[in-house]
Amino acid sequence: MPVQNLIRAKYEKPASALGQVLQHVAEVRVEAEDWSNLPVSLTLHVIVEAGRVPSIPEDADLSQVGKLPSELDAICAAILAEKNPVRLAILWTSFADALASRCLPRAKDAEDPAIRDAVESISGELSSDDEFPLSRVRRSEQLDIDFLSDPTPY
Numbered sequence: 682m683p684v685q686n687l688i689r690a691k692y693e694k695p696a697s698a699l700g701q702v703l704q705h706v707a708e709v710r711v712e713a714e715d716w717s718n719l720p721v722s723l724t725l726h727v728i729v730e731a732g733r734v735p736s737i738p739e740d741a742d743l744s745q746v747g748k749l750p751s752e753l754d755a756i757c758a759a760i761l762a763e764k765n766p767v768r769l770a771i772l773w774t775s776f777a778d779a780l781a782s783r784c785l786p787r788a789k790d791a792e793d794p795a796i797r798d799a800v801e802s803i804s805g806e807l808s809s810d811d812e813f814p815l816s817r818v819r820r821s822e823q824l825d826i827d828f829l830s831d832p833t834p835y
């Protein structure tokens with residue numbers, strides 16, 4: 682999956698904005714309501730370190746957020762520079778959406794209708810690693826990007 686290649690390539694490059702943001706991502710998971718009912722609607726779960734994303738107060742004035750970038754690298758640069766907690770939280774959500782938009786079949790696989798037509802849609806969802814429910818862990822699959830999380834201590 683190209684998004685896996687992107688994450689692998691940028692994670693080890695902390696000089697890039699994406700590489701720096703990925704340092705705070707604990708895990709990336711993919712979930713479908715029903716994996717056997719094609720085409721599937723997928724959710725790409727971007728799970729970040731606890732405390733990394735500020736909560737948006739219920740009374741927050743979202744009309745004051747202003748224009749946000751839509752391109753992945755620009756979103757990452759904005760996350761690194763943002764001081765306003767409301768804008769920062771929205772930027773993190775935009776990051777999850779932007780990563781989901783990168784979930785496309787490899788060029789060689791896109792020609793195969795069985796692969797190309799297997800997925801109806803992909804949406805991004807942001808969660809904190811201390812709030813991602815076990816029920817969703819069980820319904821989802823971890824992307825094979827082992828280096829994002831520290832090893833589990835035994």
